[in-house]
Amino acid sequence: MLIHDLFLPLPLVVLPTGTMLLLLSITWHRSATRSFSLALLTLLLTLAFTHHRLTTFLHGGTTFFTEDLWADYTAALILLSSLCILGLSWRNIARDTDQPPDEYPLLLLLGTLGAVTMVFSTNYMSFFLGLEILSLSLTGLVAFRHHHIPAASEAAMKYLILSGFSSAILLFGIGLAYTATGSLHFAPPDPANNAIPGLPLAATIMILTGIFFKLSAVPFHMWMPDVMEGASVPVAAFIAIVPKIAVFSALIRYFGTGDLPPFLHGTLSAIIILTILGGNLLALRQTNLTRLLACSSIAHVGYLLMAFYSPGLIQSGAVAIYLIAYTTATLGAFAVISALATQEGTDGTNIADWKGQFTKHPLLASAMSLMLLSLAGIPPGIGFFAKFEIAATGVEHQRNLLLAVLVTGSIIGLYYYLNIIRVMLSPASFSSQTDNRRNNPELTALVFVLAIIVVVGGIFPAWLIRPVLPASASVNTAPPPDTTQETDSRTLPP
Amino acid sequence: MPVMILFAASLTVIGAVMVITRRIAVHAVLWLVVTFLALACVFTLLGAPFAAALEVIIYAGAIMVLFIFVIMMIGPAQPESDREKEWLRPRAWLGPAILATLLCGELLFGLRATPHTGTPAPITPRDVGLSLFGPCVMMVELASFLLLAGLVTAFHIGRHRPETP
Numbered sequence: 001m002l003i004h005d006l007f008l009p010l011p012l013v014v015l016p017t018g019t020m021l022l023l024l025s026i027t028w029h030r031s032a033t034r035s036f037s038l039a040l041l042t043l044l045l046t047l048a049f050t051h052h053r054l055t056t057f058l059h060g061g062t063t064f065f066t067e068d069l070w071a072d073y074t075a076a077l078i079l080l081s082s083l084c085i086l087g088l089s090w091r092n093i094a095r096d097t098d099q100p101p102d103e104y105p106l107l108l109l110l111g112t113l114g115a116v117t118m119v120f121s122t123n124y125m126s127f128f129l130g131l132e133i134l135s136l137s138l139t140g141l142v143a144f145r146h147h148h149i150p151a152a153s154e155a156a157m158k159y160l161i162l163s164g165f166s167s168a169i170l171l172f173g174i175g176l177a178y179t180a181t182g183s184l185h186f187a188p189p190d191p192a193n194n195a196i197p198g199l200p201l202a203a204t205i206m207i208l209t210g211i212f213f214k215l216s217a218v219p220f221h222m223w224m225p226d227v228m229e230g231a232s233v234p235v236a237a238f239i240a241i242v243p244k245i246a247v248f249s250a251l252i253r254y255f256g257t258g259d260l261p262p263f264l265h266g267t268l269s270a271i272i273i274l275t276i277l278g279g280n281l282l283a284l285r286q287t288n289l290t291r292l293l294a295c296s297s298i299a300h301v302g303y304l305l306m307a308f309y310s311p312g313l314i315q316s317g318a319v320a321i322y323l324i325a326y327t328t329a330t331l332g333a334f335a336v337i338s339a340l341a342t343q344e345g346t347d348g349t350n351i352a353d354w355k356g357q358f359t360k361h362p363l364l365a366s367a368m369s370l371m372l373l374s375l376a377g378i379p380p381g382i383g384f385f386a387k388f389e390i391a392a393t394g395v396e397h398q399r400n401l402l403l404a405v406l407v408t409g410s411i412i413g414l415y416y417y418l419n420i421i422r423v424m425l426s427p428a429s430f431s432s433q434t435d436n437r438r439n440n441p442e443l444t445a446l447v448f449v450l451a452i453i454v455v456v457g458g459i460f461p462a463w464l465i466r467p468v469l470p471a472s473a474s475v476n477t478a479p480p481p482d483t484t485q486e487t488d489s490r491t492l493p494p
Numbered sequence: 495m496p497v498m499i500l501f502a503a504s505l506t507v508i509g510a511v512m513v514i515t516r517r518i519a520v521h522a523v524l525w526l527v528v529t530f531l532a533l534a535c536v537f538t539l540l541g542a543p544f545a546a547a548l549e550v551i552i553y554a555g556a557i558m559v560l561f562i563f564v565i566m567m568i569g570p571a572q573p574e575s576d577r578e579k580e581w582l583r584p585r586a587w588l589g590p591a592i593l594a595t596l597l598c599g600e601l602l603f604g605l606r607a608t609p610h611t612g613t614p615a616p617i618t619p620r621d622v623g624l625s626l627f628g629p630c631v632m633m634v635e636l637a638s639f640l641l642l643a644g645l646v647t648a649f650h651i652g653r654h655r656p657e658t659p
């Protein structure tokens with residue numbers, strides 16, 4: 001066995017091992033319970049090993065992975081979200097006797113593996129492989145919806161084609177970047193010292209296009225509501241959370257936390273404005289809760305990009321708390337939808353179905369309101385401080401236009417978030433209490449834990465505002481370190 | 495040499511366009527072979543004979559056989575002989591055949607004429623193998639997981655289900 005100059009974060013060892021064990025156990029005996037517990041165990045073990053790495057020797061050789069606080073932080077967030085989503089989907093899958101549900105945990109593990117790979121990667125090759133593992137397993141997950149096979153297949157097909165197209169653009173950009181620099185190191189090519197001046201620009205723009213598509217920033221957002229509507233509720237939560245964290249983490253890894261290349265400023269401002277306004281305006285007229293949350297997640301990507309666009313002292317803390325706030329509140333909303341769906345026997349995604357929930361299920365309805373208020377950025381929830389920090393990064397750089405857009409977007413957001421609470425408060429149209437309450441303690445517990453995180457994080461936000469981003473000194477701040485890094489990586493075999 | 499590269503590259507594009515515009519799957523596959531051969535020519539003329547050989551052996555060879563096999567298996571609506579007669583009309587296969595012959599000649603010429611002197615030594619299969627089992631071993635593993643994800647997804651979507659309303 002040749003283990004020389006390997007540098008591996010341990011999650012990338014534990015997670016594939018668990019996936020292979022799961023596959024073996026499926027070939028031996030198909031049982032939903034066993035697959036679920038194996039997947040759960042794998043995710044927990046991976047989470048435990050997040051801070052560790054396996055390294056034999058580290059010289060200037062080709063590095064595919066890195067391991068620092070930022071990677072650990074986002075990987076832990078991804079793993080925790082996957083754990084929650086596994087918990088959400090348990091009822092859905094266990095009820096389904098038509099089809100063997102073993103593939104669901106397998107695909108979920110594979111998707112998580114792709115996301116974690118992206119988080120740790122410092123090389124185009126590992127980044128792209130991670131991205132594709134994530135996209136392909138997402139396609140399978142989207143199609144995994146019993147009783148709604150045509151809708152789910154349509155959504156999966158849409159996702160497959162659009163994601164393949166965007167991957168092609170991304171790959172073209174990576175090829176151009178390789179042409180420009182001769183290295184697969186995960187950093188934007190420097191336009192200053194290049195033979196063909198347009199090449200690095202084109203490469204960066206194409207790579208950004210691919211990344212923005214996966215993030216569903218506004219000119220490339222069309223797939224998001226459709227795909228999330230077609231998928232089942234836990235998978236919709238997965239789409240809204242895990243790929244976004246992973247791609248955003250890779251975006252920060254790519255550009256670093258220093259100043260962005262000057263030619264990107266205009267583009268980024270335009271995309272942020274479009275994303276915030278577009279996401280919020282799209283959400284206004286939605287009657288489907290999943291579509292509404294999809295549009296709101298587009299808007300939240302806009303806020304996150306604003307933090308990305310404003311490097312500085314506050315940026316790190318802002319990104320840290322915003323990721324947590326977005327993840328917990330979105331997960332919480334989807335957990336309430338799942339809990340309600342199993343209790344009512346409906347899908348739970350039609351907003352009109354939520355009438356009178358405050359009288360029927362007061363606890364769940366309060367939790368839902370808390371999550372929505374946090375997403376809207378109202379003080380008891382963690383979302384207030386998150387949005388406050390985002391605004392602070394904008395103020396630090398005096399980006400007045402973007403701040404105005406942020407405020408406008410938040411006001412529009414208030415309307416549709418509060419509208420759901422209004423619907424839940426209004427009396428139910430029919431009082432035929434179909435009292436077939438099934439107990440689902442794991443969903444209630446999950447909602448409870450997420451609600452506690454949202455409240456406690458909102459009261460003591462200082463615990464969560466931590467410098468997690470990679471230090472800006474190492475990544476393209478000034479030409480001299482950049483060029484040394486470049487020559488360093490240029491000598492390596494690709 | 496640049497003329498030949500441009501010729502092969504333009505054939506790649508033409509072949510790819512023909513692939514997605516053909517109505518019958520077998521004809522599309524014929525054009526796909528042309529596309530792969532043209533791509534292999536581009537690789538050879540750019541000085542990457544190993545990549546070109548892989549392109550021909552794996553894509554134009556193994557994967558195409560698989561495609562044709564699958565196409566033959568699917569959709570036995572008409573009698574076999576009629577279908578094959580319809581698939582193999584001369585005007586369907588003549589174009590790809592001529593182009594493929596041309597490209598094969600170009601490929602042979604390129605392999606013969608590639609100068610093996612100069613500082614960047616050509617990458618041999620040994621180098622590739624050492625790199626795959628050395629520093630890139632994790633990439634190989636990830637690529638296999640990518641294939642696994644694709645396989646499970648395709649299996650799940652393509653599985654025969656009883657029609658339920």
